[in-house]
Amino acid sequence: MADRAQPVSTAPGKIVAAGVAAIIFGALVAVALRAETGRGLGAPDWAALRFTVLQATLSALFSVALAIPVARALARRRFKGRRVLIALLGAPFILPVIVAVLGLIAVFGRAGWVSDVLGLFGLPPVQIYGLHGVVLAHVFFNLPLATRLILQGWQEIPGERFRLAAQLGVDGWAMVRLIELPMLMRVVPSILAVIFAICLTSFAVALTLGGGPKATTIELAIYQAFRFDFDLGRAALLSVVQLALTIAAGALALWLARGDGFGTGLDRHIRRWDGQTTFARYGDGAVTVLAAGFLLLPMLAMALNGLPALLDLPPQVFSAALTSVVVASISTALLLLMALPMTAAIARGRGGALELAGILGLAASPLVIGTGLFILIRPWGNPLAWALPVTALVNAITVLPFALRVLVPRARDVVARQGRLALSLDMQGWPFLRHVLLPRLKPQIGFAAGLAAALSMGDLGVITLFADPDVATLPLQVYRLMGAYQMDTAAGAALLLLLLSFGAFWILDRGGRAHVEA
Amino acid sequence: MKHLVFAAGFLSVATVAVAETPELTVYTYDSFVSDWGPGPQVEEAFEAQCNCDLNLVGIEDGAALLARMKLEGASSDADVVLGLDTNLIVAAKETGLFAEHGQTPELDLPIGWSDPVFLPYDWGYFAFVHNADAQAPTNFKALAESDKKIVIQDPRSSTPGLGLLMWVKTAYGDEAPAIWSGLADNVVTVTKGWSEAYGLFLEGEADMVLSYTTSPAYHLIAEEDPSKAAAAFDEGHYMQVEVAAKLAGTDQPELADQFLAFMLSDTFQGIIPTTNWMYPAVTPEGGLPEGFETLVTPEKSLLLSPEEAAAARDAALDEWLTALSQ
Helix, strand or coil, X not given: CCCCCCCCCCHHHHHHHHHHHHHHHHHHHHHHHCCCCCCCCCHHHHHHHHHHHHHHHHHHXXXXXXXXXXXXXXXXXXXXXXXXXXXXXXXXXXXXHHHHHHHHHHHHCCCCHHXXXXXXXXXXXXXXXXXXXXXXXXXXXXXXXXXHHHHHHHHCCCHHHHHHHHHCCXXXXXXXXXXXXXXXXXXXXXXXXXXHHHHHCCCHHHHHHHCCHHHCCHHHHHHHHHHCCCCHHHXXXXXXXHHHHHHHHHHHHHHHCCCCCCCCCCCCCCCCCCCCCHHHHHHHHHHHHHHHHHHHHHHHHHHHHHHHHHCCCCHHHHHHHHHHHHHHHHHHHHHHHHHHHHHHHHHCCCCHHHHHHHHHHHHCCHHHHHXXXXXXXXXXXXXXXXXXXXXXXXXXXXXXXHHHHHHHHHHHHHHHHHHHHHHHCCCCHHHHHHHHHHHHHHHHHHHHHHHHHHHHHHCCCCHHHHCECCECCHHHXXXXXXXXXXHHHHHHHHHHHHHHHHHHHHHHCHHHHHHHCC | CHHHHHHHCCCCCCCCCCCCCCEEEEXXXXXXXXCCCCHHHHHHHHHHHHCCEEEEEECCCHHHHHHHHHHHHHHCCCCEXXXXXXXXXXXXXXXXXXXXXXXXXXXXXXXXXXXXCCEEEEEEEEEEEEECXXXXXXXXXXXXXXXXXXXXXXXXXXXXXXXXXXXXXXXXXXHHXXXXXXXXXXEEEEECCHHHHHHHHHCCCCCEEEEECCHHHHHHHHHCCCCEEECCCCCCEEEEXXXXXXXXXXXXXXXXXXXXXXXXXXXHHHHCCCCXXXXXXXXXXXXXXXXXXXXXXXXXXXXXXXXXXXXXXXXHHHHHHHHHCC
């Protein structure tokens, strides 16, 4: 096997993966080496660890469990506005945290819309603060991503399978058992692992919605170690715990998701003949409406909040917006340069270690990475001058796990099914990439690039550690406005940010939309 | 265009200072340098008189600022650090990075100040801000007994959060854990920083938010909105005194001294009230801006000395965590 000719080379992917691992572990080691004797992990840290694992597990399970019916409904149904809805569903994922929290609370808070409606019936307001609030917020952020990835799983079932199933009269439970369940078994574990990893590094959301110090996460403990105790050793140690948990979850997911795909098709559009019973149709409709309401209402709240100030934003907000667009563009380019070689290498089949390297970006505490890079850069140059390139790079590394989830399943099928034919035609390396792999990955590349651009635009990232007063990104400007009491202007700037993020996502995901729409 | 050039990452060349103009680097917190903070006006005013280039660098908050100084150590580019408070002074002195200021300014603080290293530039009282039309409790015990909902900040990640911890500890000493237990059911939630908490309050999630007695001045002066008030507590109010110091290893000692002197001048002090929304350390010639006279003035000012604050901090945090984690 090892010496067999292969259509794509794994070397570039391995180099990228090694580079990502080197940046993350390098930053971690840089922090650890600066540590003086600290006090190690204490009882509060273990409590934080338990809470973090609990909330991340629940958040991942609920996000995926709810995403399955939503994705199924979207996969089976065609309706007016479906494209727009699928695109809009991506939006919560790309919001800056502080803005999304305020949006969520405007709907689900004590003085939120839901409480207002309950009040009309003489009922008490919603109790949002607690573990359930943390999970609700994390589901809000991650349900859309899970839905998109699972929907993609449905779309990647070759259309011929559904055609055959229809001819054989397969419907209902038989459809689930023969086609849908095997697909989910392949797709779901890695999505669970990715969401678990994102939620591991949650801090502000968990604390605010958790209602107090009961909801202390590892990331907050890291922050405390850095800022309150200046105990770099403990910060590094906690970060190692985060990484270990993520690697364990990632490895488990890889093991669970092993197995073959559905085989190839002729890349035709998918048509569905199943699920036409009244019950199935109303069920899908209800699921779609509920999910759309849950995800879109907080965004509507944000939009209403920001609209008055949107037309009257100060010029600094627009120059920050320009900076953010540039950072997002660089980030997106970097992301593709990293993700595509890694995808090609993983698609060859034995990329377990590479996939794990790809997930590291999520698990690493932004504070540790930022501080580590700061320590590493300082002997070589003024870190301030590196603010934007470093921000763009760290953003790209953070999006890498999502991009791989989007790209890898499809790439694996393409390489597995078309690789031999390509080799028999002596088509390897660049020609294979150009004529076979990349064209078939176009929708996935669009989606991944859209995610990268949008996330990079909306994420505060490490810019605060490399702050230069003359270069602010838009999320930083939103935080600054809030810090200066200007909550209304901040809401307007946040709406601009949402529009920009969403615009970038929409443009880049165009190919993906063509793909999603049958 | 500047942003684009920065963004492309080609600017390492441009940061090499032009040789003739001396450059003074001041590390401060982010909200100081923001376009809506004192930074832009301070920079313009100081550069007009110093024949130098004032380089303000914003680093999140006071705690992050100290962490950055520890990280950079003696090789730091900073000449002056502006934005620590009394809770951080002991830890800052332990670094041995700071030099004495050698000044004897006349300060208008409600307390005496004789620190040879750190000079105050502004100060304020922590307070719970509420809607002016609502009745507010007059002390922590009344607050604990009331059904008023409050939003506070986490002392581990926020300066006001730590201030509240010190406030309760100073006012109640050994009784502090009981006060916190009483307050536990009033606390809607705890946020990472001031902005989140204040945002939640403005959204109507809580009746009161931990902020400053000067917060209503922002709404009154900048928004002509008299609807916010700060509750006067009869235990007294804990103070935040924000300080600056020059670095022992500065390569611009004269400029650093000149900046510290400028910091207490009318120009700088006149900028503070309506940009940092705090009381100036030296009341400027023209007095405080119109509107400040409407603010509550606590009858008692509470403040632990830097040494007491450093000693009380960890135990107070444990008490807070225990009471609110039940």
